[in-house]
Amino acid sequence: MNNELNEQISAFADGELEADPARFLARRVSTDPVLAQTWARYHLIGNCLRGETCPPLRDGFADAIRMALDTPASGAGREATGWASRTLRWAGGAAVAASVAVAALLVIPVGPESTGGTSTPGVLAVNQSEVAPSGLREQDLRPDLSRAAHTVAATRRSQPLMPLWVPNANGQSQLIYLPLQSGQYGAASGKQQLSPLMPEPLQPIQPPLRDAGSR
Amino acid sequence: MVEQEPNVDLALVQRVQAGDKRAFDLLVRKYQHKLTSVISRYIHDWSECQDVAQESFIRAYRALGNFRGDAQFYTWLYKIGVNTAKNHLVAKGRRPPTDDIDAGDAVQYDGGVFLRDVDTPEHELARQEMERIVTATVAALPDELRTAITLREVDGLSYEEISEAMGCPIGTVRSRIFRARDAIDQKLRPLMGTERVRP
Numbered sequence: 001m002n003n004e005l006n007e008q009i010s011a012f013a014d015g016e017l018e019a020d021p022a023r024f025l026a027r028r029v030s031t032d033p034v035l036a037q038t039w040a041r042y043h044l045i046g047n048c049l050r051g052e053t054c055p056p057l058r059d060g061f062a063d064a065i066r067m068a069l070d071t072p073a074s075g076a077g078r079e080a081t082g083w084a085s086r087t088l089r090w091a092g093g094a095a096v097a098a099s100v101a102v103a104a105l106l107v108i109p110v111g112p113e114s115t116g117g118t119s120t121p122g123v124l125a126v127n128q129s130e131v132a133p134s135g136l137r138e139q140d141l142r143p144d145l146s147r148a149a150h151t152v153a154a155t156r157r158s159q160p161l162m163p164l165w166v167p168n169a170n171g172q173s174q175l176i177y178l179p180l181q182s183g184q185y186g187a188a189s190g191k192q193q194l195s196p197l198m199p200e201p202l203q204p205i206q207p208p209l210r211d212a213g214s215r
Numbered sequence: 216m217v218e219q220e221p222n223v224d225l226a227l228v229q230r231v232q233a234g235d236k237r238a239f240d241l242l243v244r245k246y247q248h249k250l251t252s253v254i255s256r257y258i259h260d261w262s263e264c265q266d267v268a269q270e271s272f273i274r275a276y277r278a279l280g281n282f283r284g285d286a287q288f289y290t291w292l293y294k295i296g297v298n299t300a301k302n303h304l305v306a307k308g309r310r311p312p313t314d315d316i317d318a319g320d321a322v323q324y325d326g327g328v329f330l331r332d333v334d335t336p337e338h339e340l341a342r343q344e345m346e347r348i349v350t351a352t353v354a355a356l357p358d359e360l361r362t363a364i365t366l367r368e369v370d371g372l373s374y375e376e377i378s379e380a381m382g383c384p385i386g387t388v389r390s391r392i393f394r395a396r397d398a399i400d401q402k403l404r405p406l407m408g409t410e411r412v413r414p
Contacts, residue, residue: 003397010393013245014367015223016374026227030237038400040244041407045399047248048349049368054252055338056345056407058265062243065272069236 006038013042100167224288231279243272246289250296257300257311261338267303271296345406352399363388364395
């Protein structure tokens with residue numbers, strides 16, 4: 001029986017076993033340590049006959065690999081495939097960029113009352129007692145809006161601009177200016193609320209009406 | 216030279232990809248000596264060689280999902296082994312050799328040639344002893360067994376080709392090759408220290 005099994009292993013090692021018996025034997029050899037060692041020695045004999053000898057491997061060489069693979073972190077094909085990893089990398093980059101832009105919109109004051117020190121929703125509150133005294137005035141830190149007005153909103157000179165730090169393609173912060181327009185909800189409170197200018201929604205193009213009676 | 220058995224390897228790889236982790240053990244046991252020999256070309260300490268070979272097998276297992284069977288499994292494994300060895304040398308602050316073997320020649324590569332020059336005398340003695348036993352056992356085999364195993368392992372003929380060359384049925388070829396292997400195995404087993412069976 002043992003010889004018969006070993007003869008099958010010998011044929012299997014040579015790739016000369018039929019598909020079904022080979023599948024059955026592979027399952028059996030892979031679960032039986034004695035048969036697995038026989039399988040390994042038959043291949044070693046081939047190596048020796050071809051002059052591909054090497055010193056004996058340490059005891060339990062293959063067992064150590066099997067045990068390492070039995071840990072939960074191991075898994076065949078766990079490394080993401082090329083397209084999947086690229087997609088994930090791009091999606092991650094886009095998510096980071098979007099979150100930075102949202103954070104910038106939330107942190108930078110939008111309304112004119114925020115410069116007066118009052119805390120408004122969406123404006124970062126700063127404890128005045130923690131701010132170190134400085135000779136700089138608040139006006140000195142304001143960006144030069146006139147320069148931007150020539151380039152960004154030349155057609156809307158009368159409108160104020162909102163400075164905004166956004167990440168550029170190189171991942172560095174870049175100062176841009178968004179033109180502001182009058183908001184709707186601020187009018188109810190009697191204050192002029194400004195919000196970033198948003199493009200007007202596009203109107204769907206209507207196909208020209210054909211007069212059925214002209215045909 | 217010896218033709219590989221891509222069907223056996225591919226079948227085992229597909230089983231691993233289907234979730235049968237045990238099938239990978241057969242690939243490890245099939246190529247463990249060959250891959251460690253290749254790595255010994257880069258790393259001269261035999262113990263370190265075996266560590267890197269084990270790491271290479273683990274990396275291969277984890278990357279097996281990407282293996283499509285376009286190349287032979289051993290060629291693919293060989294590349295992983297060489298890259299792992301080079302990374303190991305770089306991590307240790309050593310410079311990897313630049314005279315690479317082409318991956319296409321990996322199947323026929325005799326890694327032992329390099330080992331003979333660099334390994335310790337104990338390991339070299341063990342290797343020589345193994346070679347001596349195999350050679351002596353094959354020389355002592357009956358002619359039909361010696362011819363069958365030589366045509367298979369050295370010349371790489373299929374069973375059908377051997378049956379034509381020897382003028383006997385394929386079943387006889389299969390039996391002769393097994394008997395030759397078994398005879399060599401009986402002599403080799405004590406040297407391998409594989410009598411102790413691990414669960």
